Amino acid sequence: MILILILSLALAACSSDGDDDSGAATPAPTSAPAAASTSAPSAAPTSAPAAAPTAMPSAVEPKVDRLVIAMPPPAAEGNQPNVDLGPLTIFQLRPMQEWLVGYGTDGEFEPMLAESWSVEPDGFSLRFQLRKGVQFHNDAGEFTAQDVVHSFEQITREDSIHPHARIHRRNTIEVVSDYEVVFRLTRGNAEYTNQLSRQSGSMAITSKVDFDSLGGEIDLGKRPVASTGPYQYESRDLGQAITYERISWEHYNGTPDFPEIQMRWLPETSTRLASLLTGEIHVTVLPEDQAVQAVAEGHTRIRGPITQQRTWMAMYGVYTDGDAPSGYVHPEIALHDVRVRKALNKAIDRTALNDAFFGGKAQLMIIDKMPTSKPYFNPEWTRNFESEYGYDPTAARTLLAEAGFNSNNPLEMTMRMINLSDYGGSEDVQDAVAGFWSDIGVKVDQVVIEATRFRNVNREFGWTDLVTINASSNFDIQAWRVYNSHGVPRGSLEQTELNAxxxxxxxxxxEPTQNDLLRQLGDTAFPLHTQVPLFWLPAEMIVNPEIVASWPYPGSISRVFSHFETIKAAR
Known part of the structure; x- marks a missing residue:
């Protein structure tokens, strides 16, 4: 029955979601690249070269003044990147924002507003040499150390909902001069360079002068605080679109081709496809069946070179509590039982999902967060995947029966439905997973939960037996903290065995010690079924080749859309 449902969903796929980035316009690819090749290093580098960031060639005359990019709407709109937004919602402000550390289209750190950086003698604090002569939008003056301090103060505000806020609050910042600062860390943080970078979207640099001129509180009734990117804010139609215009002066990284970029929120994939085919929009993301249709009608695919984006079903409700006798907040819930988690995994036919919704291009995820190309990856996980996670509905029913669930006492799960902006068809994938689980006797209640409520309840450890689809381009160290540990922000299923x-x-x-610890984490987590791994996905956009010639971007940034300044107009 579920196979018929999958086929029908794949043919329809008109109530989904999508969002992905890419490199250069190409014909439809015949295969997906190896998972998660190049990525930003985990540990803070001992030094960074002062080489110029990825350079943009001189602008050419585009065929349209305004490039329209359609995507699903963000979970929340905001004008304060360090207070109101986070890594999964910052994409709405990316055209105007810059960070201390850049992230090149090859997936490597590079200079941005910092020309170089190095680790201090204490082994973990970071010193930054700042770029001189960079101008803020809105006549807000030159970028200096005071703006770094201001941005740090914003993300460390008590009312900041940014998921990295609590990490930054542990640190202090020291101004050495107008163009040199030191972040004083109280302990080692293997992620901190990344948490100051374009890749993570954490601590975007905004103007202190402009913030003060706007009165200090920047709600949606005002414009965003000035930043330093090659595009600046023009207007916002709340719930509909946000538009940027090219700055009138020469940016240190060159001049973009398009005078304006508009990000238009279109939640329905069918609407995005129709708008693309009629020329109303020029770039979007689509589920595979609609991407095939668009390519057949003359559009092209642009794919990011780094297959680091992952999608999985996250399980919520298993929160650790060192003060509780059991070690857990809700020891009585079903997801606390590893047999239940294993049954949910073995109920899913991943091959059918891949064929139906990703055209067979997705790469099977053996263990969540851990790419097969990394030195810490254990080949034993691949060899044991079929027995632990492989599709076997009979075994899944047996596991549920052993856990005490049957037709008279069915397992009940809540599935939070999300329209992800990372790739097309996420709602259809969720429907198919719910169908697989229903086939083994699980009662799945598919519901929509508003993002703020979901986050607030999770902070209070209030969810029980809840699952939701997720997608992210973070992995290994950051992803373990976010999704499977008692570290902030307490993102998903926790296990006492993993916390230490x-x-x-x-x-x-x-780094060698990090790799040893990551191998141990994987060895421990694999038989515990701490998530429901699905796929590594290639980042891909569909573009009108009459308008867009290429868009170099890494494909390894959450919510995918990035590096807007590198979009090249068709000649």
């Missing part, structure tokens, strides 16, 4: 390893890993700056 996580605590050592997050303060370890030595």
């Amino acid at each position: 390893l996580h605590d050592v890993l997050t303060v370890t700056m030595d």
